[in-house]
Amino acid sequence: MGRPQKTHRASKDRSLNTRQALREAALELMDRDNSFDGLSLREITREVGVVPTTFYRHFSDMESLGLELVAESFRTLRELLKVARQTAVPGEKMIRRSVETFVTYVRAHRRHFQFLARERFGGVAAIREEIRTEVRLLQSELATDLGRFPVLKTWSTEDLNMVSGLMINAMIGIVEQVLSSRRRGQDDDELIMIAEKQLRLIILGVPQWRSQGD
Amino acid sequence: MGRPQKTHRASKDRSLNTRQALREAALELMDRDNSFDGLSLREITREVGVVPTTFYRHFSDMESLGLELVAESFRTLRELLKVARQTAVPGEKMIRRSVETFVTYVRAHRRHFQFLARERFGGVAAIREEIRTEVRLLQSELATDLGRFPVLKTWSTEDLNMVSGLMINAMIGIVEQVLSSRRRGQDDDELIMIAEKQLRLIILGVPQWRSQGD
DNA sequence: TGTACATCAGTGAACGCGCGTTCACTGATGTAC
DNA sequence: TGTACATCAGTGAACGCGCGTTCACTGATGTAC
Numbered sequence: 309m310g311r312p313q314k315t316h317r318a319s320k321d322r323s324l325n326t327r328q329a330l331r332e333a334a335l336e337l338m339d340r341d342n343s344f345d346g347l348s349l350r351e352i353t354r355e356v357g358v359v360p361t362t363f364y365r366h367f368s369d370m371e372s373l374g375l376e377l378v379a380e381s382f383r384t385l386r387e388l389l390k391v392a393r394q395t396a397v398p399g400e401k402m403i404r405r406s407v408e409t410f411v412t413y414v415r416a417h418r419r420h421f422q423f424l425a426r427e428r429f430g431g432v433a434a435i436r437e438e439i440r441t442e443v444r445l446l447q448s449e450l451a452t453d454l455g456r457f458p459v460l461k462t463w464s465t466e467d468l469n470m471v472s473g474l475m476i477n478a479m480i481g482i483v484e485q486v487l488s489s490r491r492r493g494q495d496d497d498e499l500i501m502i503a504e505k506q507l508r509l510i511i512l513g514v515p516q517w518r519s520q521g522d
Numbered sequence: 523m524g525r526p527q528k529t530h531r532a533s534k535d536r537s538l539n540t541r542q543a544l545r546e547a548a549l550e551l552m553d554r555d556n557s558f559d560g561l562s563l564r565e566i567t568r569e570v571g572v573v574p575t576t577f578y579r580h581f582s583d584m585e586s587l588g589l590e591l592v593a594e595s596f597r598t599l600r601e602l603l604k605v606a607r608q609t610a611v612p613g614e615k616m617i618r619r620s621v622e623t624f625v626t627y628v629r630a631h632r633r634h635f636q637f638l639a640r641e642r643f644g645g646v647a648a649i650r651e652e653i654r655t656e657v658r659l660l661q662s663e664l665a666t667d668l669g670r671f672p673v674l675k676t677w678s679t680e681d682l683n684m685v686s687g688l689m690i691n692a693m694i695g696i697v698e699q700v701l702s703s704r705r706r707g708q709d710d711d712e713l714i715m716i717a718e719k720q721l722r723l724i725i726l727g728v729p730q731w732r733s734q735g736d
Numbered sequence: 737t738g739t740a741c742a743t744c745a746g747t748g749a750a751c752g753c754g755c756g757t758t759c760a761c762t763g764a765t766g767t768a769c
Numbered sequence: 770t771g772t773a774c775a776t777c778a779g780t781g782a783a784c785g786c787g788c789g790t791t792c793a794c795t796g797a798t799g800t801a802c
Contacts, residue, residue: 322797323745343645345560348788360789362746369789422643429640429698431557440702467719474720477695478688484643488654505681506688513727536764537778562755574756576779583756740801747795753788762780768773 327366329356331377335419338426344374345431374427374435381420382442388413389446393453403511407503410479411496414486422487425480447472459514467517471510478506541580543570545591549633552640558588559645588641588649595634596656602627603660607667617725621717624693625710628700636701639694661686673728681731685724692720 333355337347349370353360367373392409396402414421428439450472454460460468482503489495547569551561563584567574581587606623610616628635642653664686668674674682696717703709 326745338645341645341647343557343559345557346645349790350788358745359747361748361791364790365745426643426645429636429643429701431552431555431560431640433555470716470719471723473695473716474688474692474723477691480695481687481691487643502684502687505684509685509688509724509727509731511727512730513723513725516726516730517723540778563757564755572778573780575758575781578757579778738802742800743798745795745797747793749792749794751789751791755786755788756784758784759782760780761782762778764778765776767775769771 323366326356326358326362330363330366330373331380334373334377335423338423339419343430344370344377344423344427344435371432371434374432375438377423378427378435378438378442381424384417384420385424385446389449398457403507404500404504407482407500407507411482411486411500411503414483415492415496418487421483425483425487443476447476450475462518471514474510475507478503478510537580540570540572540576544577544580544587545594548587548591549637552637553633557644558584558591558637558641558649585646585648588646589652591637592641592649592652592656595638598631598634599638599660603663612671617721618714618718621696621714621721625696625700625714625717628697629706629710632701635697639697639701657690661690664689676732685728688724689721692717692724 330352333352334344334347337351337355338344347370349363350360352373353363367376388410392406395409396406424439427435428443430436447469451465451468454472455463455465455468460471463471482499485499486496489499544566547566548558548561551565551569552558561584563577564574566587567577581590602624606620609623610620638653641649642657644650662683665679665682668686669677669679669682674685677685696713699713700710703713
């Protein structure tokens with residue numbers, strides 16, 4: 309009992325590597341052409357360099373691999389938001405810097421973002437629903453964050469959700485554009501500028517809101 | 523030569539019907555579960571009740587059927603916009619009524635909108651690109667429309683595009699929500715209310731824009 | 737330290753199946769004269 | 770009006786292929802004692 313509990317250590321390491329390799333192969337193949345729905349189990353194992361039956365050592369079927377990719381992709385996205393929350397200090401350049409960080413991050417993790425974008429409306433119901441649940445969660449988290457800003461302190465939860473929904477839709481639009489142009493540099497500069505303007509336009513409307521009633 | 527030019531009339535009628543039936547079967551099957559990428563040619567002909575080879579009498583391959591569905595779906599969308607343009611009289615209730623029309627129309631043509639939403643990020647590159655081209659076109663048309671409003675007369679083309687992009691992203695978000703809830707009635711009322719608020723928030727920001735410079 | 741046993745990721749053959757595509761055909765309809 | 774010919778949507782058999790899944794296996798590693 310005093311001995312280290314590293315049961316099947318090496319065996320588990322190998323297992324973890326293959327498991328991860330299967331996930332990565334799926335993302336890679338989806339980046340090359342397919343939707344998740346169009347991927348085959350054999351295609352994925354071929355990419356990894358293992359025999360098809362090995363797949364079943366790690367996942368019961370394709371859907372369970374897909375759900376794991378959803379979780380993995382949202383972990384990536386949440387890391388971005390965590391950093392954004394810590395570094396975002398309200399001020400002149402806050403929006404600009406947030407958008408820059410966002411675009412750079414999407415480029416750096418394009419396969420995760422592409423997976424989410426593609427499967428949000430995609431062909432596998434369980435995956436689609438999981439993604440939607442997570443997006444809704446994200447939206448209310450953003451709403452909570454927004455509620456801390458002085459101008460928004462008096463807003464109802466519903467209205468805060470409405471604004472955060474608008475912002476998230478704008479951001480999804482940005483993701484689409486980042487994903488559809490493979491080039492970096494100049495393309496991104498323009499994208500960043502547009503996204504910044506869109507967010508600023510939304511924010512300009514905010515102080516006018518209540519005075520107009522609803 | 524004086525005779526009516528109805529060459530192969532009945533033959534062509536039959537052909538048109540089957541062609542249309544193939545398109546509709548594809549939409550129906552996509553509504554049931556799959557992404558376009560996951561559909562098979564045989565599945566579609568089975569649904570129509572013809573032999574697989576008949577498919578080739580009408581389309582060279584699946585991709586060409588897909589591209590025809592893109593065209594068909596955008597024809598549907600453009601009809602909505604045409605009506606919207608003719609009936610939209612600026613005023614108190616304009617936004618509300620536009621959003622109501624929009625949601626009702628999306629419900630009535632859910633399979634077309636679902637196809638576009640799904641394949642916009644989908645697995646077939648040619649289809650994805652065709653959809654993006656059309657969306658971009660739509661965006662600049664809306665920008666032109668917006669430019670006719672007094673408040674926006676002095677805006678640059680780039681900024682008008684920025685606003686229309688924001689609005690289109692908000693509308694795509696609405697489409698997603700309409701598609702993901704099969705119920706009508708109360709759900710839609712709430713959706714309509716949120717969409718109306720989002721558009722109104724964007725519009726509230728507009729008069730503030732220039733005074734802030736950029 | 738040495739040995740017998742348990743675990744389990746990865747193997748490789750085999751299965752039945754639905755797939756896309758080819759081919760020569762059929763038969764209804766339209767056209768020419 | 771009648772007949773010979775052209776067109777062409779739909780047929781049905783056949784092909785080779787990649788698919789998901791099963792099964793009994795191997796062999797590396799860890800555990801018990």
